[in-house]
Amino acid sequence: MAELESPNVMPKLISFLSSLLKRVAESNDLNQQQLIHQKVSVFHGLTRPTISIQSYLERIFKYANCSPSCFIVAYVYLDRFTQRQPSLPINSFNVHRLLITSVMVAAKFMDDLYYNNAYYAKVGGITTIEMNFLEVDFLFGLGFHLNVTPGTFQAYCAHLQSEMLLMQPLNFADSFLSLGKSLNKAHL
Amino acid sequence: MEMEKTGAGVAVLSAKEAFEKLEKVGEGTYGKVYRAREKATGKIVALKKTRLHEDQEGVPPTTLREVSILRMLSRDPHVVRLMDVKQGQNKEGKTVLYLVFEYMDTDLKKFIRSFRQTGQSIPPQTIKSLMYQLCKGIAFCHGHGILHRDLKPHNLLMDRKTMMLKIADLGLARAFTVPIKKYTHEILTLWYRAPEVLLGATHYSMAVDIWSVGCIFAELVTKQALFAGDSELQQLLHIFRLLGTPNEEVWPGVSKLKDWHEYPQWNPKSLSTAVPGLDELGLDLLSQMLEYEPSKRISAKKAMEHAYFNDLDKGHL
Structure with missing residues (x-):
């Protein structure tokens, strides 16, 4: 996905990532079996945020001004996080906080010039104190596993690209948020 | 490399309880470096304390990169070994990260x-x-x-x-x-x-x-x-x-x-x-x-x- 820089690619990618995360969150909301074993974490809001995932991600994209690659990397982080923390699946109560945190951490790791936590907190509609807590928990939740190899980056890009071309509902068994195991074996 | 805490927020032995600071051996942009003894094993380590009280910034990008990169590279004999990362609190109750390294003299x-x-x-x-x-x-x-x-x-x-x-x-x-x-x-x-x-x-x-x-x-x-x-x-x-x-x-x-x-x-x-x-x-x-x-x-x-x-x-x- 070398065309990330071109102006019409990112809006499509943002839209696609949003719809994918929405489906993952809704699927996990419905999975009552899973809810029994779920832990409540700092990412878990008391209520579902009223802003849609798409509007939220568009807002982050508009104001974060980070490298387009950061959104792919943030997505890799979300995948790793859900693999390492199976008791914290992405759902409607935590997806927004996980999103703002993953993009912020990706920008901090990837870019030499980035906005600070206070700025991201404003963009995400949370307090700076909460943003700081989310960041630390996210980092420990990932085991500080932040580096993304070119192989992994390309694999995620290729997968997203093929799914975007198909633009049809994903089979969740094969969805990207559970593809990590095979990708990790191949590239990490 | 161990990690002291998961995304679920599990608390374990704090850095203060786990280590005895012996002397300050350096100071960087974000905190001090100590020669310390791990109480459980008696092993001498270097303890890099990272202040997170810069509320606007959160975890310094240098810390974020250093931990992440050493997590990959620490197995090489010519790269310093990061043994652990611990989270603690200072006297004011602010979050502090401790990076535990092998000690080099x-x-x-x-x-x-x-x-x-x-x-x-x-x-x-x-x-x-x-x-x-x-x-x-x-x-x-x-x-x-x-x-x-x-x-x-x-x-x-x-x-x-x-x-x-x-x-x-x-x-x-x-x-x-x-x-x-x-x-x-x-x-x-x-x-x-x-x-x-x-x-x-x-x-x-x-x-x-x-x-x-x-x-x-x-x-x-x-x-x-x-x-x-x-x-x-x-x-x-x-x-x-x-x-x-x-x-x-x-x-x-x-x-x-x-x-x-x-x-x-x-x-x-x-x-x-x-x-x-x-x-x-x-x-x-x-x-x-x-x-x-x-x-x-x-x-x-x-x-x-x-x-x-x-x-x-x-x-x-």
Whole structure:
């Protein structure tokens, strides 16, 4: 996905990532079996945020001004996080906080010039104190596993690209948020 | 490497309970470094305390990168080992991160200074061994897609007894493998900074580390910094005086770099004038490390294969 820089690619990618995360969150909301074993974490809001995932991600994209690659990397982080923390699946109560945190951490790791936590907190509609807590928990939740190899980056890009071309509902068994195991074996 | 806490927020033994601080051994931008004893094992470690009280910023990007990168690279014998990361609280109840490293008793800066003070030369075989270890460590970093970007004697830790060298302080390091916004100009201590960075290149490569390695090589021989500028301009002029003012012929594209100006014209001098104690093979390797054109600069892996290292016993390195 070398065309990330071109102006019409990112809006499509943002839209696609949003719809994918929405489906993952809704699927996990419905999975009552899973809810029994779920832990409540700092990412878990008391209520579902009223802003849609798409509007939220568009807002982050508009104001974060980070490298387009950061959104792919943030997505890799979300995948790793859900693999390492199976008791914290992405759902409607935590997806927004996980999103703002993953993009912020990706920008901090990837870019030499980035906005600070206070700025991201404003963009995400949370307090700076909460943003700081989310960041630390996210980092420990990932085991500080932040580096993304070119192989992994390309694999995620290729997968997203093929799914975007198909633009049809994903089979969740094969969805990207559970593809990590095979990708990790191949590239990490 | 252990991790003290999961995303679910599991609390375990705090750093205060787990370690006994013995003495402060250094201080960085974000906190202090202590020599400490792990209470459970009695093992001596280096404890790097990172303040997070800069509420606006959160976890410093240097800490974030250092932990993440060392998580990958720590298995190499020539990269300092990060043993653990712990989360704690200071007296004001603010979050503090403790990075637990293996303890090394000196660094290359102190090592060179000790020879300078006694007026002795560092034995050629010692220089060779240290240089080989440095090239090996950098080759490992580069092989994993990591640029160090702040190589200098102070960031190279040593064990006096075994003469083992380890690369440390990866706070400015970064992965160079995924497309990103332009790199910052503000990296690396001036004396070890590559000319392409000084001239404002915003996309640079592994070659920036090799330039630093070359500067360190010369410093091991002479016990003085090779290019000791006190500003970016002075730094460039020091380089140009020895290696000659670059032009499109020796370095295609140099005049297109952001900070290129018309500079005084110097002809290149022989490296042996600046590094008189170095043998012919050493000078050849050094000249390949100090190539102006980054793409022509020798790689760390190739440097390890250079004839300069032929008579070195590499078995224990």
